[in-house]
Amino acid sequence: xxxxxxxxxxxxxxxxxxxxxxxxxxxxxxxxxxxxxxxxxxxxxxxxxxxxxxxxxxxxxxxxxxxxxxxxxxxxxxxxxxxxxxxxxxxxxxxxxxxxxxxxxxxxx
Amino acid sequence: xxxxxxxxxxxxxxxxxxxxxxxxxxxxxxxxxxxxxxxxxxxxxxxxxxxxxxxxxxxxxxxxxxxxxxxxxxxxxxxxxxxxxxxxxxxxxxxxxxxxxxxxxxxxxxxxxx
Numbered sequence: 085x086x087x088x089x090x091x092x093x094x095x096x097x098x099x100x101x102x103x104x105x106x107x108x109x110x111x112x113x114x115x116x117x118x119x120x121x122x123x124x125x126x127x128x129x130x131x132x133x134x135x136x137x138x139x140x141x142x143x144x145x146x147x148x149x150x151x152x153x154x155x156x157x158x159x160x161x162x163x164x165x166x167x168x169x170x171x172x173x174x175x176x177x178x179x180x181x182x183x184x185x186x187x188x189x190x191x192x193x
Numbered sequence: 194x195x196x197x198x199x200x201x202x203x204x205x206x207x208x209x210x211x212x213x214x215x216x217x218x219x220x221x222x223x224x225x226x227x228x229x230x231x232x233x234x235x236x237x238x239x240x241x242x243x244x245x246x247x248x249x250x251x252x253x254x255x256x257x258x259x260x261x262x263x264x265x266x267x268x269x270x271x272x273x274x275x276x277x278x279x280x281x282x283x284x285x286x287x288x289x290x291x292x293x294x295x296x297x298x299x300x301x302x303x304x305x306x307x
Contacts, residue, residue, distance in 0.1 A: 088235075115292035127283055127298040128236065129195075171235055175292040179249030181226065183235030 088174050090184035098192055101162045105187045107172030108154045117155045118173040128171055162191045197286050197299035205305045206274050214269045214302045216284030224290045225267040228283040236283055242267055243290045279306045
């Protein structure tokens with residue numbers, strides 16, 4: 085079993101749709117969680133950190149469920165520019181950083 | 194932009210050769226991590242440097258080595274290149290090591306081994 089797992093997709097949604105991604109992790113001692121977005125052949129860029137209480141940034145909402153060991157990302161009112169790969173990142177102390185394989189999103193007009 | 198720079202942007206090498214990739218961290222960041230991203234995969238952690246010392250290492254063989262300099266810039270060296278080393282190599286800098294700090298990525302170096 086992979087330490088961090090994501091549904092690879094692709095998710096194909098129309099503009100204006102709401103889409104949700106989940107990410108599960110296996111290490112219960114994991115300490116911090118992030119979502120990054122990566123455009124084709126570019127570097128990952130931080131989208132948001134994920135806090136236990138959940139957090140929102142505009143159209144994006146991230147949540148953490150420690151009991152079930154998953155994090156989620158909700159995108160509301162999808163835009164064409166949201167088309168990208170979304171990477172789930174889990175850190176468990178010190179230097180250990182694990183990326184999921186990413187979920188691809190295509191938003192269509 | 195993150196302020197993290199990498200060079201070169203692209204590189205083509207032959208199997209068995211050696212390669213050095215370079216990274217300049219964001220101003221004020223003393224920690225640099227290197228990642229390998231194969232096509233269709235997420236980045237995989239290679240190692241991290243903090244104040245010129247290796248602070249941790251992922252599951253990569255010893256032919257992957259690195260350095261960090263007093264100005265916190267860093268190098269990744271790969272010896273005896275193999276075809277499977279073809280990937281995007283990403284450098285990320287952060288204010289400090291540790292799980293709670295955010296990493297900011299450079300644009301990457303795309304290495305092709307033929």
